[in-house]
Amino acid sequence: MITRFAPSPTGPLHLGHAWSAWTAYDLAHSQTGRFLLRIEDIDRARSKPVWERELLQDLEWLGLRWHGEPVRQSSRMADYGDALDRLWDRGLLYPCTCTRRDIAAALSAPQEGDTPHGPDGPVYPGTCRPSGGPPSGRRPSGVHLRLNMRAAVDVLRRAGLGDGLSFEDTGPVAPGKTRTFWQAFVERIGDIVLARKDFGTSYHLSVVLDDAAQGVTTVVRGADLIEATPIHVLLQHLLGLPEPAYHHHALVRDGAGKRLAKRDDARSIASYRQAGWTPESLRAHLNKDLTAPETAP
Structure with missing residues (x-):
């Protein structure tokens, strides 16, 4: 099994990203598979090196390790x-x-x-x-x-x-x-x-081509992308690409029930780290309740 996590360096990663990355990582390792990292930076106007550096730091702090070098869409x-x-x-x-x-x-x-x-x-x-x-x-x-x-x-x-x-x-x-x-x-x-x-x-185009090029066998992502999946299956057929399985997980939401977005800096991974949370305590909280906790530990 090969899974991947594919963040965009256009802002801080939030707790929803952590949950998705952990889900993909755990799924691959449960099958003695591989977990890959892809930097989705096709939006060159909004993608910044500083955000890429911070997302790599966040992922390392979360205890995630990936196989090989990250693939950058800008090189493809x-x-x-x-x-x-x-x-x-x-x-x-x-x-x-x-x-x-x-x-x-x-x-x-x-x-x-x-x-x-x-x-x-x-x-x-x-x-x-x-x-x-x-x-x-x-x-x-x-x-x-x-x-x-x-x-x-x-x-x-x-x-x-x-x-x-x-x-x-x-x-x-x-x-x-x-x-x-x-x-x-x-x-x-x-x-x-x-x-x-x-x-x-x-x-839509880049994600199906990238998943095929990286040999991804199971696409792990949030439930908000279920509606887009038929588009990706159609493109795979049109372009003669392999058809992976999909694993759509529930979304992390704030206290009001709204799904997290990059503009929600209060729920960024960095903010939890600075507030004294550990990766283990965050995972334990999310395993019990997919609601982002307040930043105070």
């Missing part, structure tokens, strides 16, 4: 570009110049029913989707690139994959097999962005 941009070229050449991508305001305006037009929301928010209305066949020429840069979900579904349906795609979850939140039908991909997920104009890639 060529691989992301190659995958985008493959999808573009198959007619599965198209450029999109819509801003968030444009999308909101299009979705606010009179229409029947409520606007469906998918893993990335409101489902894209298809404003820039080509109507006369896929775009030709070389893949453009400096614009968003969206996956033509209907075309992607048609490719996979013709490949004999039945009425949809499934993934296996070994975690406590949604154990067992989850299946997403083709109609749901089109109507409830829609034409997702696979390359942002400022990144040159996206979370």
Whole structure:
């Protein structure tokens, strides 16, 4: 078994990150496997060396040790570009110049029913989707690139994959097999962005390519990413990548029941260390109750 922890160096790690890292570490070691570290730094504007140094210190303080050197997404941009070229050449991508305001305006037009929301928010209305066949020429840069979900579904349906795609979850939140039908991909997920104009890639694309490149066999992450998993399974099929198992765990929340975010500095790992907590006492608390304690030990 190979698991990984993949933080972004865009702010302090909080107690929810600690719980996810411990879960992945324990799962790998229970099977005499390997635990890997990946630095997800595709957001070059927000990723800072100081945050990377601090997250490495936090992980070491938590007692975590990983196999090999950490993989940095910023060193893998060529691989992301190659995958985008493959999808573009198959007619599965198209450029999109819509801003968030444009999308909101299009979705606010009179229409029947409520606007469906998918893993990335409101489902894209298809404003820039080509109507006369896929775009030709070389893949453009400096614009968003969206996956033509209907075309992607048609490719996979013709490949004999039945009425949809499934993934296996070994975690406590949604154990067992989850299946997403083709109609749901089109109507409830829609034409997702696979390359942002400022990144040159996206979370969805990079995470599936990175997991395959690192040989990850079980993806351990929070329950907030369950909805994104069908996207990743679809991309694995389109790109011919291995299909890992998934282990979605419960989220650590504050006293009000709100899940932790990076802007919640009061729940940062560093704040607990400075307040006198030990890794053992934090783990004991979380094992009893997945509510972040006050910083006083």
